[in-house]
Amino acid sequence: MSKSATVTPPAAPPRTARTRALALGVLASGMLMIVLDGSIVTVAMPAIQDDLGFSPAGLSWVVNAYLIAFGSLLLLAGRLGDLLGRRRMFLAGTGVFTAASLLAGAATSPAVLIAARFLQGVGSAMAAAVSLGILVTLFTEPGERARAIAVFSFTGAAGASIGQVVGGLLTDALSWHWIFFINLPIGLAALALAVRVLPGDSGDRGTDAGRGLAARADVVGALLITAGLMLGIYTVVKVEQYGWVSAHTLGLGALAAALTGAFIARQATARTPLMPLRIFRSRGVVGANVVQMLMVAALFSFQIVLALHLQRVLGYSAAETGLAMLPAALVIGAVSLGVSARLIGRFGERNVLLTGLVLLVTLLVLLTRIPVDAHYATDVLPLMFLSAGFGLALPALTSLGMSDAGEEDAGLASGLFNTTQQIGMAVGVAVLSTLAASRSERLLAGGAGRAEALTGGYHLAFGVGAGLLVTAFVVAYAVLRRRTR
Numbered sequence: 001m002s003k004s005a006t007v008t009p010p011a012a013p014p015r016t017a018r019t020r021a022l023a024l025g026v027l028a029s030g031m032l033m034i035v036l037d038g039s040i041v042t043v044a045m046p047a048i049q050d051d052l053g054f055s056p057a058g059l060s061w062v063v064n065a066y067l068i069a070f071g072s073l074l075l076l077a078g079r080l081g082d083l084l085g086r087r088r089m090f091l092a093g094t095g096v097f098t099a100a101s102l103l104a105g106a107a108t109s110p111a112v113l114i115a116a117r118f119l120q121g122v123g124s125a126m127a128a129a130v131s132l133g134i135l136v137t138l139f140t141e142p143g144e145r146a147r148a149i150a151v152f153s154f155t156g157a158a159g160a161s162i163g164q165v166v167g168g169l170l171t172d173a174l175s176w177h178w179i180f181f182i183n184l185p186i187g188l189a190a191l192a193l194a195v196r197v198l199p200g201d202s203g204d205r206g207t208d209a210g211r212g213l214a215a216r217a218d219v220v221g222a223l224l225i226t227a228g229l230m231l232g233i234y235t236v237v238k239v240e241q242y243g244w245v246s247a248h249t250l251g252l253g254a255l256a257a258a259l260t261g262a263f264i265a266r267q268a269t270a271r272t273p274l275m276p277l278r279i280f281r282s283r284g285v286v287g288a289n290v291v292q293m294l295m296v297a298a299l300f301s302f303q304i305v306l307a308l309h310l311q312r313v314l315g316y317s318a319a320e321t322g323l324a325m326l327p328a329a330l331v332i333g334a335v336s337l338g339v340s341a342r343l344i345g346r347f348g349e350r351n352v353l354l355t356g357l358v359l360l361v362t363l364l365v366l367l368t369r370i371p372v373d374a375h376y377a378t379d380v381l382p383l384m385f386l387s388a389g390f391g392l393a394l395p396a397l398t399s400l401g402m403s404d405a406g407e408e409d410a411g412l413a414s415g416l417f418n419t420t421q422q423i424g425m426a427v428g429v430a431v432l433s434t435l436a437a438s439r440s441e442r443l444l445a446g447g448a449g450r451a452e453a454l455t456g457g458y459h460l461a462f463g464v465g466a467g468l469l470v471t472a473f474v475v476a477y478a479v480l481r482r483r484t485r
Helices: 017-040 042-052 061-084 086-105 110-138 142-173 183-197 219-237 247-269 277-281 283-313 318-347 349-367 376-403 407-445 450-479
Strands: none
Touching: 017 086, 017 110, 017 142, 017 183, 042 061, 042 110, 042 142, 061 086, 061 110, 061 219, 061 407, 086 110, 086 183, 110 142, 110 376, 110 407, 142 318, 142 376, 219 247, 219 407, 247 277, 283 318, 283 349, 283 376, 283 407, 283 450, 318 349, 318 376, 349 376, 349 450, 376 407, 407 450
């Protein structure tokens, strides 16, 4: 054997703390942009409808087009990131999202805006699916990883509240077009910095990166799971229109379940599966994803239903609603960035998660008692401090969801974690909004005033959300193991 045949490729150069900090900043900025885009559009919906002439049914697709593309492509994008390279996938996704934002901001018709929103969802899925995979390979020391995940989780937890503030201010001061144009400088800056600081795909030792599609990615499996998730999310978001027991919901739901079942069956026999079923052998991964789905579904009642109460019952404007929710974002940020990593290092992810869930259950239980004529200073603001539970639960849950994934499956675990988040959000929107609307209609029919009927519906949504969080606590306590520190 020749001497040259025994030479191994040089190892990737060690990454300095500054470079890793910059890389974390890029990943967090990308996630912030994605989360902002999901919430910033909600306060601008009336202005978009008036300007572009959307019908009431068509307007919902400004949100649904994004949600369907984003939620259904996360799992595929995560695995392709493992095969083609996570850095490549992040750069491509950020580029697609930024270009789609330009198209959305310049839209002059409903069709163009809906198409742009779908493309934004595609780009978001590509970037978000691999972000956690990149993060956990950059930060391998437990303390550093806990701090990095806390920063990353904060951008997701606080981004929704910040998005409502920014969306209201931009829409009132400029126009709805700027809620999309604001993504351009952020996206371009993230791309420029990502090229310099994110680890090269050739340095991802232990992964399939570099083999690309020559690794014989499971194309049939990709088509099955993408179609199943897309159809399933579409079915859920249309429940409010068709009802839970309609032929539309039951038929499409059964087809989505069949496609997902066929995908799972194929993964058990495929030579190179898209989602190796070994990932479900980890109690940490399975438990964290189940808890997240329940928690995200419940938190819809805080982030959206409380905002609806402020606007529809108390008469707040879009900007005032965003500002009213801002203390929650500040509390979440202070806990996520200031104490969560230290508490996780001292007490473990499981205990911190359970503590956060207790605070969140308390928050939603108290919201079931919020009066029709609530005063912000006495009835709403004190509850914002209980949102500290987000700052405790989300970093701990993210760490648990990625803890047992090997480096070769980090992109897949990241995509799976984000997928369950989107499914939980879609289910939360469908279930809680439907229950709240039905309760309000019954109260109106019984002679209650509009404000009283709306408040009664929101109380039911808060109560069901609290029940979901109690279930999440039970699952976390029973399934997730204590981790020795």
